[in-house]
Amino acid sequence: MRQHVNPLSKNFNEIEKIPSFMEMFDDSKLNLHLDIGCAAGEFLFDLALTNTNWNYLGIEIRERLVKTAKLKVREREIHNLYFVFGNANKIVDDFHSKFINKNLKSISFNFPDPWFKKRHYKRRVIQPELINILSNSMRKGSLIFIKTDVRDLFEYMNRTISSNLNFKKIDKKDFNYSESFNPSKVKTSREKYVLDKKLDIFENIYIKI
Numbered sequence: 001m002r003q004h005v006n007p008l009s010k011n012f013n014e015i016e017k018i019p020s021f022m023e024m025f026d027d028s029k030l031n032l033h034l035d036i037g038c039a040a041g042e043f044l045f046d047l048a049l050t051n052t053n054w055n056y057l058g059i060e061i062r063e064r065l066v067k068t069a070k071l072k073v074r075e076r077e078i079h080n081l082y083f084v085f086g087n088a089n090k091i092v093d094d095f096h097s098k099f100i101n102k103n104l105k106s107i108s109f110n111f112p113d114p115w116f117k118k119r120h121y122k123r124r125v126i127q128p129e130l131i132n133i134l135s136n137s138m139r140k141g142s143l144i145f146i147k148t149d150v151r152d153l154f155e156y157m158n159r160t161i162s163s164n165l166n167f168k169k170i171d172k173k174d175f176n177y178s179e180s181f182n183p184s185k186v187k188t189s190r191e192k193y194v195l196d197k198k199l200d201i202f203e204n205i206y207i208k209i
């Protein structure tokens with residue numbers, strides 16, 4: 001079991017310089033999907049290689065994983081995928097004005113670190129402040145996807161997002177994935193593990209209204 005990285009550690013106060021979308025992607029006008037806590041980025045590699053009409057951006061707090069992922073992007077000459085290292089809460093805050101971009105269609109939080117102890121809840125990536133920033137910067141109709149195998153974390157994330165009146169939960173049954181960032185329902189690494197262990201998966205989709 002890996003040790004979770006504490007995002008509140010002062011090591012993550014500074015964030016790297018984030019390039020413009022024009023520098024990140026060959027065609028910055030494509031629809032953009034952001035995956036927060038993307039680990040080594042396997043999920044995003046799978047998506048970027050099959051859906052070349054979308055851009056994908058991953059944020060991850062473990063620097064080594066981001067370095068390796070960036071190297072892989074260069075080696076494979078992938079032009080619709082970019083990785084940023086750092087604490088997503090800080091990056092989204094700093095990056096705020098850049099998110100006011102009509103191309104950002106969706107954000108995913110896949111199997112975030114659960115931080116089980118109550119005194120560690122502040123380390124969870126979904127915080128009211130983050131959701132507030134997103135609600136101020138995401139366009140109407142854009143989506144947030146959450147997924148976890150930890151029921152308590154799911155309830156916490158659902159409470160945090162639902163208490164922001166700019167986000168409304170949508171019925172998963174009616175959701176048409178074919179036009180989403182993930183038309184073929186690619187699974188994340190953690191999701192494959194959880195499915196293999198036959199554990200429950202809890203998920204919701206929210207729309208910015």
Ligand SMILES: C[S@@+](CC[C@H](N)C(=O)[O-])C[C@H]1O[C@@H](n2cnc3c(N)ncnc32)[C@H](O)[C@@H]1O
Nearest residue numbers: 007037039060061087088110111113188189190
């Ligand atoms: C349990 S892993 C899930 C990885 C991947 N999303 C998946 O589904 O396989 C959670 C990831 O989120 C990253 N993470 C946790 N807090 C973060 C934060 N504040 N900012 C960016 N990444 C974070 C962790 O380092 C870890 O790689």
